[in-house]
Amino acid sequence: MGWKVHGISFYLALQALFILHLIHPADATLGVIYGTQGSNVPIPSSVVQLLKTNGVQHIRIYDTNQDVLKAFAGSEIQVIIGIPNSQLAEVGRTNATAAKWLADNVVPYAGSVNITAIAVGSEVLTSFGSFSTSLVRTMMWIHDALIANGLDSQIRVSTPHSTDILATTFPPSQATFNRTLVPVLMPMLQFLSLTGSYLMLNVYPYYTYQSNFQAVDLQYALFQPATQVADTYANLMYPSLFDALVDAGYYAMQALNFSTVDIVVTETGWPHTGDANEVGASTVNAAQYNGNLAKRTNNKTGTPFKPQTPLVVYIYELFNEDLRTGATSERNYGIFGNDMNPIYNVDLTGQGRILAGNSTQYQTWCVAKKEVSQQGLQQALDWTCGQGGVNCSVISKGGACYLPDTLDSHASWAFNAYYQKNGNGPNTCDFRGVGQIVSYNPSYSSCIYQASNVTTTVGGSVPGSPASPRVEFKSSVTFGCLLLIFLVNLRYFL
Numbered sequence: 001m002g003w004k005v006h007g008i009s010f011y012l013a014l015q016a017l018f019i020l021h022l023i024h025p026a027d028a029t030l031g032v033i034y035g036t037q038g039s040n041v042p043i044p045s046s047v048v049q050l051l052k053t054n055g056v057q058h059i060r061i062y063d064t065n066q067d068v069l070k071a072f073a074g075s076e077i078q079v080i081i082g083i084p085n086s087q088l089a090e091v092g093r094t095n096a097t098a099a100k101w102l103a104d105n106v107v108p109y110a111g112s113v114n115i116t117a118i119a120v121g122s123e124v125l126t127s128f129g130s131f132s133t134s135l136v137r138t139m140m141w142i143h144d145a146l147i148a149n150g151l152d153s154q155i156r157v158s159t160p161h162s163t164d165i166l167a168t169t170f171p172p173s174q175a176t177f178n179r180t181l182v183p184v185l186m187p188m189l190q191f192l193s194l195t196g197s198y199l200m201l202n203v204y205p206y207y208t209y210q211s212n213f214q215a216v217d218l219q220y221a222l223f224q225p226a227t228q229v230a231d232t233y234a235n236l237m238y239p240s241l242f243d244a245l246v247d248a249g250y251y252a253m254q255a256l257n258f259s260t261v262d263i264v265v266t267e268t269g270w271p272h273t274g275d276a277n278e279v280g281a282s283t284v285n286a287a288q289y290n291g292n293l294a295k296r297t298n299n300k301t302g303t304p305f306k307p308q309t310p311l312v313v314y315i316y317e318l319f320n321e322d323l324r325t326g327a328t329s330e331r332n333y334g335i336f337g338n339d340m341n342p343i344y345n346v347d348l349t350g351q352g353r354i355l356a357g358n359s360t361q362y363q364t365w366c367v368a369k370k371e372v373s374q375q376g377l378q379q380a381l382d383w384t385c386g387q388g389g390v391n392c393s394v395i396s397k398g399g400a401c402y403l404p405d406t407l408d409s410h411a412s413w414a415f416n417a418y419y420q421k422n423g424n425g426p427n428t429c430d431f432r433g434v435g436q437i438v439s440y441n442p443s444y445s446s447c448i449y450q451a452s453n454v455t456t457t458v459g460g461s462v463p464g465s466p467a468s469p470r471v472e473f474k475s476s477v478t479f480g481c482l483l484l485i486f487l488v489n490l491r492y493f494l
């Protein structure tokens with residue numbers, strides 16, 4: 001039986017080519033999963049504050065819980081939402097039921113919540129096989145409904161897979177998909193490719209280790225530097241089991257001739273507690289795994305096979321979910337307890353900043369990011385000392401912070417002054433991506449950086465988060481691309 005891509009015209013295919021360039025994840029991303037199968041999970045508004053306090057800007061939820069979406073409105077946190085498997089049969093009945101789901105659950109929120117993707121089901125091919133043959137069709141219907149609502153350029157459609165869809169994962173370069181799933185995966189990859197979407201993959205080195213702990217090196221599974229494993233066929237060295245599993249996904253797609261679809265790791269994590277037979281589940285290992293994962297992701301290099309494609313990863317998960325069934329580990333992947341205090345300490349920012357809980361006290365400063373565009377830095381500095389209202393005489397000739405006379409040093413001082421002046425509010429240390437919050441004091445000799453006031457309470461009252469101006473510059477590059485799309489589309493219609 002042949003397959004054809006329903007509803008995707010030449011016009012859309014052309015547009016997808018350009019969208020791909022616009023939305024390619026130029027930035028590595030570390031998000032967290034916010035699951036709510038717990039008896040006492042904190043209320044959504046506190047969760048938003050907790051995420052902000054910890055600098056988390058991307059989350060994934062498993063459904064379209066209205067209370068959660070309302071809490072995220074206006075927060076600028078980017079959200080992947082989902083259709084639970086239990087709803088798939090109804091949503092995927094006809095194109096009209098799919099359109100209705102979107103109209104009820106997504107359209108009312110899309111203007112205020114930054115929804116970036118819809119995960120259609122969860123591990124359907126391996127856990128809900130009876131729906132497999134309807135899956136791609138449902139994804140297309142959801143996408144059609146997005147087009148009808150003008151949301152298709154904002155929201156991607158995909159479906160998360162277990163690595164069990166792979167027949168083999170090692171060596172990565174020899175990986176292939178389970179052949180019985182290929183009749184579904186081929187049209188799915190075609191769809192993902194044409195719509196500028198990505199393959200969602202859930203990657204758990206923990207399970208690989210746990211089911212084979214005599215053979216798999218724990219240090220390799222935890223991203224510890226001691227171990228590297230070679231793929232001699234591809235002549236690549238693997239620094240971690242995580243990298244090897246992600247590349248297995250890329251190679252399996254390549255074996256089907258799809259080499260331009262990116263992978264987004266929609267789940268990965270390590271349990272901090274498990275049953276006696278769940279080898280490796282411990283707070284020490286969980287802290288190491290997630291901390292090293294954050295470092296790995298913030299490093300901005302991709303995998304050995306796709307070094308130019310930064311990692312986009314969602315950590316499973318924010319809170320323990322005590323209502324989940326199964327082994328003890330199932331209920332113990334949370335980074336935070338229900339009291340919103342961290343279960344273990346880990347730095348998710350890669351900036352030497354440990355997790356802040358509901359009553360953690362710490363001070364923060366804002367400085368210029370390393371390795372960013374000098375032009376972007378200069379524009380942000382000019383803005384801060386101008387419209388931003390910071391008195392920059394201290395970094396002018398003769399000022400206490402004039403030396404070292406570098407753009408990085410001057411921008412850092414000005415950014416921090418702005419950040420403190422505005423009460424450390426959200427986005428007051430963004431500067432269009434060139435500023436970053438740090439937990440060390442950047443002051444030196446006679447140059448003093450003002451510090452934030454220490455109390456950061458998440459559960460209780462939160463120090464002022466004034467509506468703050470974002471630094472906005474016109475991006476001629478983006479505008480150029482949009483213009484190009486417009487012209488291409490125009491040509492098509494003429």
Ligand SMILES: *[C@@H]1O[C@H](CO)[C@@H](O)[C@H](O)[C@H]1NC(C)=O
Nearest residue numbers: 094095096097099144145148
């Ligand atoms: C469903 O598909 C039919 C046939 O292609 C089409 O006429 C109809 O407009 C579609 N309905 C929706 C809600 O998209």
Ligand SMILES: *[C@@H]1O[C@H](CO)[C@@H](O)[C@H](O)[C@H]1NC(C)=O
Nearest residue numbers: 076078110111113114115154
């Ligand atoms: C969502 O966030 C991205 C990245 O910050 C931004 O470019 C985009 O404009 C946001 N979209 C909406 C609808 O807020």
Ligand SMILES: *[C@@H]1O[C@H](CO)[C@@H](O)[C@H](O)[C@H]1NC(C)=O
Nearest residue numbers: 129164166167178179180181
């Ligand atoms: C491939 O998938 C089929 C059906 O889902 C399953 O029975 C089989 O065990 C899988 N094979 C491998 C190698 O995973």
Ligand SMILES: *[C@@H]1O[C@H](CO)[C@@H](O)[C@H](O)[C@H]1NC(C)=O
Nearest residue numbers: 182186253254255256257258
């Ligand atoms: C991939 O492309 C090669 C070369 O064009 C072809 O020989 C092969 O059959 C293709 N594989 C699949 C799965 O389509």
Ligand SMILES: *[C@@H]1O[C@H](CO)[C@@H](O)[C@H](O)[C@H]1NC(C)=O
Nearest residue numbers: 239295296299300301302304
């Ligand atoms: C980033 O990762 C690459 C490849 O794994 C490695 O060579 C490099 O040393 C890492 N850089 C940092 C700063 O960790």
Ligand SMILES: *[C@@H]1O[C@H](CO)[C@@H](O)[C@H](O)[C@H]1NC(C)=O
Nearest residue numbers: 338339340341358359459460
């Ligand atoms: C904050 O943590 C403390 C324990 O450190 C706990 O007693 C309190 O209930 C927590 N507050 C909230 C709002 O969860």
Ligand SMILES: *[C@@H]1O[C@H](CO)[C@@H](O)[C@H](O)[C@H]1NC(C)=O
Nearest residue numbers: 390391392393394395399400
């Ligand atoms: C800026 O600060 C300097 C001292 O640091 C002061 O002399 C000057 O008057 C200030 N300028 C403005 C416009 O407030």
Ligand SMILES: *[C@@H]1O[C@H](CO)[C@@H](O)[C@H](O)[C@H]1NC(C)=O
Nearest residue numbers: 420421422423424451452453
């Ligand atoms: C910090 O607290 C001091 C005194 O308690 C106050 O004068 C200052 O304005 C506060 N700074 C910020 C940024 O809130």
